[in-house]
Amino acid sequence: MGDRGTGRGRGKEQATRPKQPRGRAAAKSKDDPARGKTEATGRPRRPSSPKKEPQRTAVQKKEPGEPKAAIANTITRKKKDKEPPLPDHRNLKPVVESLKLKMKEISPAADKVNTIVRIIISEVSQRDPIFQGMEKMSTGSYYEKLKISRPNEFDIMLNIPISDYGRIALKEFGTSGAFYTLSCKRDMPEFMEDFIDKDENISAKKILTRFRKLVSEVVSGMPVSIKRRNSSSPALTLIIENKPSNIDVDLVIALEIRQSWPVKTIDGMNIDCWLGKKVKRDFKFQPFYMVPKQFKDGNTVKDTWRISFSHIEKEILTNHGSSKTCCEGDGEKCCRKICLKLLKHLLELLKNNGKQRKKLEKFCSYHAKTALLHQCVEHPKDEEWRWEDLDLCFIRYIHYFQSSLKHEYLPNFFIPSHNLFSLDDVDCKLLYDQIDEQIKHGFPLFDL
Ligand SMILES: [Zn+2]
Numbered sequence: 001m002g003d004r005g006t007g008r009g010r011g012k013e014q015a016t017r018p019k020q021p022r023g024r025a026a027a028k029s030k031d032d033p034a035r036g037k038t039e040a041t042g043r044p045r046r047p048s049s050p051k052k053e054p055q056r057t058a059v060q061k062k063e064p065g066e067p068k069a070a071i072a073n074t075i076t077r078k079k080k081d082k083e084p085p086l087p088d089h090r091n092l093k094p095v096v097e098s099l100k101l102k103m104k105e106i107s108p109a110a111d112k113v114n115t116i117v118r119i120i121i122s123e124v125s126q127r128d129p130i131f132q133g134m135e136k137m138s139t140g141s142y143y144e145k146l147k148i149s150r151p152n153e154f155d156i157m158l159n160i161p162i163s164d165y166g167r168i169a170l171k172e173f174g175t176s177g178a179f180y181t182l183s184c185k186r187d188m189p190e191f192m193e194d195f196i197d198k199d200e201n202i203s204a205k206k207i208l209t210r211f212r213k214l215v216s217e218v219v220s221g222m223p224v225s226i227k228r229r230n231s232s233s234p235a236l237t238l239i240i241e242n243k244p245s246n247i248d249v250d251l252v253i254a255l256e257i258r259q260s261w262p263v264k265t266i267d268g269m270n271i272d273c274w275l276g277k278k279v280k281r282d283f284k285f286q287p288f289y290m291v292p293k294q295f296k297d298g299n300t301v302k303d304t305w306r307i308s309f310s311h312i313e314k315e316i317l318t319n320h321g322s323s324k325t326c327c328e329g330d331g332e333k334c335c336r337k338i339c340l341k342l343l344k345h346l347l348e349l350l351k352n353n354g355k356q357r358k359k360l361e362k363f364c365s366y367h368a369k370t371a372l373l374h375q376c377v378e379h380p381k382d383e384e385w386r387w388e389d390l391d392l393c394f395i396r397y398i399h400y401f402q403s404s405l406k407h408e409y410l411p412n413f414f415i416p417s418h419n420l421f422s423l424d425d426v427d428c429k430l431l432y433d434q435i436d437e438q439i440k441h442g443f444p445l446f447d448l
Pocket residue numbers: 320321326327332333334335336
């Protein structure tokens with residue numbers, strides 16, 4: 001399943017209203033278990049009793065400008081750190097070590113994939129002007145160094161710079177702000193006419209059909225085949241012959257659009273207190289991307305595009321500290337990315353546990369990533385994510401994720417009007433309960 005939510009398993013996606021309280025108010029509601037986990041300094045705090053419901057006490061707002069107090073608190077706390085481990089939290093560091101090994105296992109497969117994709121790009125971009133300038137984007141879990149599961153499945157986004165063809169007009173589809181139809185406003189080059197549908201829109205379907213044809217020409221004679229077309233999938237899946245098992249590669253085309261971000265992004269990406277206003281402004285000067293994604297609403301299926309900011313997600317995850325040196329050679333090490341890895345790992349383990357894969361299928365690593373970004377906004381300082389505090393930070397993060405499940409509301413980080421849980425068939429309650437079980441018993445799944 002795609003880390004960007006573009007890949008397999010994310011069939012129906014709709015733009016529906018959240019079913020429960022919305023917006024910042026919902027995220028900060030008194031019911032939100034994560035709210036009780038933070039002291040005034042923002043440092044994670046041990047739950048007083050594992051048996052209790054997550055704490056719901058009102059919490060004093062963090063004071064972002066108090067690094068000295070935070071450091072003082074850190075030192076005092078270090079001395080007090082002799083408390084016995086709590087049953088609902090466990091030492092997660094060995095789990096992290098085992099995940100590092102998994103990353104290493106993946107790298108030979110990744111080399112193979114990269115070689116083949118390089119050939120495809122170089123050939124396809126010469127064979128049709130629409131694919132001219134196509135490049136592999138270094139987004140997705142492998143390139144974010146977060147790939148930990150399914151070593152034989154890769155998602156790769158291929159950037160097609162179409163902005164040079166005159167301004168692209170976006171027309172929102174539905175109300176979420178995530179789905180659009182696209183059309184050329186002016187100076188459309190002649191070759192684009194092949195990819196325009198009867199409503200004058202740029203057709204994802206037509207572009208994908210041409211792409212598929214060219215790729216199949218390129219890979220003929222290579223130990224690579226193409227998976228049969230699936231009308232609801234936005235990707236073309238390559239199957240690369242490999243021992244002991246073949247490698248699946250989802251290629252997702254992404255139209256690069258260099259113009260102002262759509263209006264519905266205005267209230268998103270609240271990183272001012274975390275990464276700073278300047279970083280945010282710089283991001284907003286970057287292009288955005290559109291990936292093919294059918295819009296389904298009841299019986300209506302429309303050939304639409306879904307907006308993607310996976311390049312920004314990658315940049316944020318790479319430079320994730322409130323200080324510039326976070327996780328660099330001589331800087332302090334934090335646990336933000338490790339927390340994300342662990343939750344991704346837990347979701348995979350839950351899906352594979354028993355017969356619930358089908359019911360949990362629609363939950364994907366993109367939900368975990370989005371939840372982490374929201375948590376980083378809520379806890380913007382590096383001191384709130386110290387590597388030493390991994391176990392507590394993870395619990396705080398997972399409680400936040402549970403709270404999102406409880407309210408069936410997880411807003412897209414860039415477009416808050418888009419609720420990522422607004423799918424008909426996501427069983428938030430089931431996942432909530434499953435995670436609860438894991439927390440209560442100290443994550444036994446991590447021992448398997
Ligand atoms: Zn860090």
